[in-house]
Amino acid sequence: MKWKGYTLIEVVLAVAVIALLLIPLGNLIQQGLNINVRAQRTMEFSEAISKAYEEVMHFLKDVEPDFEGTGESIESKDENGNTVYKITYTVSDYDTFNVGYDVYNYEEVLKKVDFTVQDSKGNKVKELTYFIRVIKP
DSSP states (O other): OOOOSOOHHHHHHHHHHHHHHHHHHHHHHHHHHHHHHHHHHHHHHHHHHHHHHHHHHHIIIIIOTTOOEEOOOEEEEOTTSOEEEEEEEEEEEEEEEEEEOSSOEEEEEEEEEEEEEEETTSOEEEEEEEEEEEEEO
């Protein structure tokens, strides 16, 4: 009499071999997803800092070059309108120097801008310092 089909041991071994092959593949997929999430957070952070820097630079160069102190906080929001980062900044004069040429004679101020970045829960994420050159009117 001929048996048609597989024995239980053959089926269990086949399932075990397939599982052993799929576990590393699942780990690779999970690592890829984690890296993607971290990259997205880094990109959101970079965009928030860039936006804050541009706003402060515009404010200092075009609106109020003599400003010193703590400015209004800048919020970075996600696509749903939720606050992701809240950035506060403090501006102080770092250095002043006179520029004098035959025709040009003006004063430049190097402003030190300290950024403090907080997440949506109010936890401090990072502190950054930038320097912005401003021509005094």
